[in-house]
Each structure stands twice: as structure tokens, then as C-alpha cells.
Amino acid sequence: MAxxxxxxxxxxxxxxSAAVSRSISAENLTGAKGAGAMATExxxxxxxxxxxxxxxxxxxxxxEPGHTVVLAEIEGPGAVQxxxxxxxxxxKTRTYRNWILRMYWDGQDHPSVECxxxxxxxRPWGGCQxxxxxxxxxxxxxxxxxxxxxxxxxxxxxxxxxRSASQATCYYxxxxxxTDVAEDAAYFHARFRxxxxxxxxxxxxxxDGVRGRGHYVGTVMGWGSNTSGWxxxxxxxxxxxxxxxxxxxxxxxxxxxFGGSYNWDADGHYATxxxxxxxxxxxxxxxxxxxxxxxxxxxxxHVMDPIRFSRDVRVTIQALGWRSEGxxxxxxxxxxxxxxWYQALPTAPFDPLPDADYLEIx
Numbered sequence: 007m008a009x010x011x012x013x014x015x016x017x018x019x020x021x022x023s024a025a026v027s028r029s030i031s032a033e034n035l036t037g038a039k040g041a042g043a044m045a046t047e048x049x050x051x052x053x054x055x056x057x058x059x060x061x062x063x064x065x066x067x068x069x070e071p072g073h074t075v076v077l078a079e080i081e082g083p084g085a086v087q088x089x090x091x092x093x094x095x096x097x098k099t100r101t102y103r104n105w106i107l108r109m110y111w112d113g114q115d116h117p118s119v120e121c122x123x124x125x126x127x128x129r130p131w132g133g134c135q136x137x138x139x140x141x142x143x144x145x146x147x148x149x150x151x152x153x154x155x156x157x158x159x160x161x162x163x164x165x166x167x168x169r170s171a172s173q174a175t176c177y178y179x180x181x182x183x184x185t186d187v188a189e190d191a192a193y194f195h196a197r198f199r200x201x202x203x204x205x206x207x208x209x210x211x212x213x214d215g216v217r218g219r220g221h222y223v224g225t226v227m228g229w230g231s232n233t234s235g236w237x238x239x240x241x242x243x244x245x246x247x248x249x250x251x252x253x254x255x256x257x258x259x260x261x262x263x264f265g266g267s268y269n270w271d272a273d274g275h276y277a278t279x280x281x282x283x284x285x286x287x288x289x290x291x292x293x294x295x296x297x298x299x300x301x302x303x304x305x306x307x308h309v310m311d312p313i314r315f316s317r318d319v320r321v322t323i324q325a326l327g328w329r330s331e332g333x334x335x336x337x338x339x340x341x342x343x344x345x346x347w348y349q350a351l352p353t354a355p356f357d358p359l360p361d362a363d364y365l366e367i368x
Contacts, residue, residue, distance in 0.1 A: 008024065012025070024185070028080075030180045031179045046059060066093065071169075076165050078163070078180045079162075080163075085158065086155070086162060087156075093177050101124055102148075104169040104170040107120075108120050112158055112160040114352060118351075127150040129288070129303060134147075139283065139284075139305065158187070194346075195347050195348065199213075208336075212322060213319065216318055219315065220314075223308045224309075224347075225306045226305045227302075227342070230302075230341070233327055234298045235335075239259055242323045247319075248317060266279070276295055283306070283309055284307065288302065307346075
């Protein structure tokens, strides 16, 4: 079989392919061959007034409050191979919690990806959260990059909604290839959730309602502690293919799932890290290491160990600290997450996202 240009690694980089490379940005809104840098109006037109066409006239798009723009509309078959995006609103804010990213595959009328832009790129609390992983990289200053391969057959549609009260200016580049897609290639999905606060003795659900065949490939979590002391004793659980009360896969603790151990404690302080497949890359601790209101950002990519399901999958995590007499304390924390997985279409619609006030980071 001829190499289709997908599944790129260093090992297959020398191989020739009939795949066609294309890219969509504000300088080439359709990705058409030879159609880049043709704009005569745009956000850079004033700066380029002495230079003329071809000189960075349309480097970004502007999104009015409450509006949604189509970043990319692509006819397939093919696959998105990388995305870079950044920007600001009129207040120069870069939290991106009010910018909602959606992706639709093969004409499905509801999205397979629906997520605040910040959380999709593993920075749930905003701020300067640099990420050095293989699927996602966040670089100074809020340069958001992802390398998830996202195949489609009939077409792809990617949109960005501005839920803020200010005009948004967005710079972006979506790199894709037009090529044959293997019959067994599934579709990329990402789903956001937030619960604030988690009700007492309830388990936080990262993902549920998924039916069909696929594999789970990643978790992003933002954890805001509302109680002093250590908060990460809870276990993550994966319920696969009809599991009910008890899961097939059960972890040993929150920091263990994200690749750390013993509270991430280095000399009484949380030690951050960002690696190719896992990280606890951000801590905000206004009152010290183990006092209330600290926040953590974490990711775990199941690239080398995807969790496969044939019928359904549900993912939960407990919120546990410590109370007197060496007993676990069920916590009532501010928790948000993004689940990443691949599966066949069609998929069920997601529950509606909470409104902007509920998503707001205080």
C-alpha cells in the first residue's frame, strides 16, 4: 500500500507520498493552492500601507462579542496535522476561557470537539503555563500548539466562538494534508467539564455517555483546592464495555496517574514538571504549599498506552484529602477537565457547555 502521509514519525519521515500539503490562516482563509497573502484588507493593512499586497495585510481575524467565526472549512479526505493559535481581546486578556473551540467531522451537525480554547491546550487556569509535551506545546507568550492527528473523510469544519464582552483578535494556522484515510482511522474528540464546587462525597466524572468503538488518549485537569492540606488521594477509574459498579482500570492516586508520586513534594513544596506524555506544569499557591485556594494544571497523554473500548467508556476521579484519625476527607473542590479520545461516527451530542459566568476563573 502506498504511504498516505499520515501517522508521521521520525521513522517514516523519508518516505515519499502523494499526500497534498495545505494550510489555512487569516492570510489564506480557504487553504487553496497559490491563494496565500492575496488580501487587500485586514488587521495589518494600515501597517502595510507603504508596502502593498503580499506584506502581512491580514495576519489575524477579529471576532465580535457573542459571534462565532469559521476558522477552517475543508473538503476531504485528509487530516489536520497541526494547529497554532494565539490572540487577545480588547483588554489584552489571554485566559481564553471564553473562546470556545469546536470541530465537526464529515458533516455531523454537532461537534466532536467542544472546549474552551485554554483548556484544550492544557492551560485551564490561564497564566503563563508553558507545556513541553508531544501532542501539545504552549510556548511564550501564549503560543498554543497541538499535533493531534485528526482524520476526516468527507470534510472538516473548525469554529471559534467569542463569549467575552470584548472584541477578540485571533491569529492562527491550521496545517492539514489531503490524502486517503485508512478504513480503521477513527475521529478525534475532546470534551470539557467543570464542577465548582464538587458536592460532598460525589465522584468527579471526566467522561461519560460515550458509545461505540474507540480509544481514550488523554486527560487535562485543572484542580482548585478549597481545603487546606493535600488533596490528591483520589483514584482515577476507567469503566469499559459494560462495567457498572467496579472498573476494569483503577489507579492508585491523583498524582500517580499524572506520573508523579508522594504529593509531588520536594522539600515541602510542589515541584512542577512537563514531559512528553505527562505533567503537573503549573501551581498557583497564594497562601503556601498546603493551604487553601491553590490551583494545579495537569495532563496525561495516553499516546503509548491508549485505553481501548469496543462498546462504551466512562472515566471518573475521586477528590480526597485527609481528616482526623488518618481518615480520608471527601473534598468539595473546583475541578475542570478535558477528555480526549478517538471513536467512530456518529457520536451522541454533548451536554451544553455552562454559560460564561460558570466558566469564569475568579
